[in-house]
Amino acid sequence: MIQHVENPVLEIHDLTVTYNKKPVLWGIDLTLPAGSLVGIIGPNGAGKSTLIKSVMGLVPSGSGYVRVFDKTLDESRGRISYVPQRESVDWDFPASALDIVLMGRYGKLGLFKRPRKADYEVAEDCLRKVGMEGFKNRQISQLSGGQQQRVFLARALAQEADLYFMDEPFAGVDASTEKAIIQLLREMTQKGKTVIVVHHDLQSATKYFNWIILLNMRLVASGPVETAFTEALLQETYGGKLTLLSDVSDLVQKNQFPSREK
Numbered sequence: 001m002i003q004h005v006e007n008p009v010l011e012i013h014d015l016t017v018t019y020n021k022k023p024v025l026w027g028i029d030l031t032l033p034a035g036s037l038v039g040i041i042g043p044n045g046a047g048k049s050t051l052i053k054s055v056m057g058l059v060p061s062g063s064g065y066v067r068v069f070d071k072t073l074d075e076s077r078g079r080i081s082y083v084p085q086r087e088s089v090d091w092d093f094p095a096s097a098l099d100i101v102l103m104g105r106y107g108k109l110g111l112f113k114r115p116r117k118a119d120y121e122v123a124e125d126c127l128r129k130v131g132m133e134g135f136k137n138r139q140i141s142q143l144s145g146g147q148q149q150r151v152f153l154a155r156a157l158a159q160e161a162d163l164y165f166m167d168e169p170f171a172g173v174d175a176s177t178e179k180a181i182i183q184l185l186r187e188m189t190q191k192g193k194t195v196i197v198v199h200h201d202l203q204s205a206t207k208y209f210n211w212i213i214l215l216n217m218r219l220v221a222s223g224p225v226e227t228a229f230t231e232a233l234l235q236e237t238y239g240g241k242l243t244l245l246s247d248v249s250d251l252v253q254k255n256q257f258p259s260r261e262k
């Protein structure tokens with residue numbers, strides 16, 4: 001089930017990625033509409049992070065191509081923000097929370113320019129939006145995992161991008177942080193931004209996202225949550241592993257989409 005859209009923000013055409021000659025993504029073809037909150041879902045090792053990284057040009061693709069805002073990746077780079085997995089970052093790097101968020105402004109500053117008062121104001125405002133204004137001078141190594149994740153989100157907000165890729169932004173955060181983050185992501189998409197999130201929890205998927213990508217090396221589905229998040233497609237994505245979850249039909253029924261908050 002792959003739904004294509006007119007005027008997509010992101011187009012992926014026949015993308016194949018191999019690591020050491022072993023394919024991890026195979027013939028991915030999809031388009032995404034602007035303003036959507038997209039969940040990329042699939043089992044461990046399905047290639048979810050690789051998909052984001054290859055779209056960002058961080059890992060080379062074997063074949064295929066990507067267009068962002070109907071342009072090449074390089075032409076659109078200034079409009080894209082990427083939030084990597086928290087574990088992949090060196091949190092011992094000596095920097096305060098404010099320093100990290102200011103880094104989000106560098107793309108807008110131009111070469112050798114120092115951040116100006118307006119950049120500090122944007123950075124502080126972004127820290128406020130994620131509830132971290134009281135920690136701006138704290139070294140990032142001295143923040144909790146959830147607080148680090150909030151700072152990372154503030155940095156992405158400071159970039160003022162139009163398309164956001166986030167690799168497991170809810171990993172290791174508490175329930176209230178998760179709620180705050182999803183609320184922020186909703187507000188961003190309501191302003192027309194597109195947010196693409198690698199996500200693990202099937203229970204919350206339909207509450208959080210309005211567009212779902214199901215991936216397991218191949219693309220199983222890409223479409224509105226109502227049509228992509230079905231028992232048959234989930235079974236196809238997870239194979240036998242889905243029996244590990246309580247009961248998939250119960251899960252799909254419970255997620256009859258009334259609870260998605262606007």
Ligand SMILES: Nc1ncnc2c1ncn2[C@@H]1O[C@H](COP(=O)(O)OP(=O)(O)OP(=O)(O)O)[C@@H](O)[C@H]1O
Nearest residue numbers: 019020024042043044045046047048049050051198
């Ligand atoms: N740098 C790399 N070199 C070689 N193989 C890699 C590399 N990165 C990932 N892989 C392999 O590629 C496959 C896809 O990995 P990827 O991290 O994209 O999956 P994922 O769906 O994000 O997984 P998870 O849910 O466990 O985070 C896995 O089999 C992984 O072992």
